[in-house]
Amino acid sequence: MSLIPTPDDYPYAWYVRPILALIRKRLGRVPEPVRLWARTPLAFIGFQLMLRTLERKGSPLDGRLRALVRTRIAQLNHCHFCVDLNASHALERGVSEAQLDDLDRFRDSPLFSPEEKDALAYAEAITATAIDVDAELVHRLRQSVGDDGVIELAALCGHQNLSAKFNAALGIPAEGYCPIGSRLQPPP
Incomplete structure (x- = not known):
């Protein structure tokens, strides 16, 4: 409730x-x-x-990557519902449980590709209170997903931040979509 x-x-x-x-x-x-x-x-x-x-099929961003980005933003915003829902989407799209378990440590984890690490770092930079996006990070993203992909990644991050902040501000709990969702929740 x-x-x-x-x-x-x-x-x-x-x-x-x-x-x-x-x-x-x-x-x-x-x-x-x-x-x-x-x-x-x-x-x-x-x-x-x-x-x-x-979330369309023609997105320049892979569905796995979108789910990882959304789940990480949900963790950062302490949105229990969004972590639950997006982690379930991630599993459906082929993300492993081990990757989800390592999501908050993606920078040092061997389970993420350089492209995934860049997208997740970008998502974190956008989610931070004081946005600090590094030009070199954007350059690497342009190389891996193209200009339209970077623009779409910024929109995806903005949308997920809106959703997560809305849900967290209204105290919306997880609804049991993901079997491992409870262990992915950020500490209080």
Whole structure:
């Protein structure tokens, strides 16, 4: 339960109800963050459109990399729901449990490629309160994912930071999506 509960009979805008029905059909329930976002309909639709755009098959960023970046940002923002959900996506996309266990130590871990380390370092730099992105890091990223990939990585990081900060600010707990999610949570 979040810090602000949403009653089951909440009067969502008529144009949001079909989206919620699709989510309920796909997942068997509507996750708490979705219920809260949907209370601000236009922000919810914008958030969903951006999510769908960033997670499309034609993205210049590999799905594994997107899931790793999202999970790391969730850890940094202490968003238990996002760690749970994104770690489950990471496992579905072929990330190993060992990589998820080492995610907070990615710089020194042999389990991550140089490209993954660069993307994760970039995600951390964007997530920090005082953004400090190194030009050499961006240069390496341009070499591995191209200019459009770097732009999309910045958008992905911004979107995940929005999601994680929203969820953490409202006290949304993990919902049990990932079997190892509890051991990936940051310390309090």
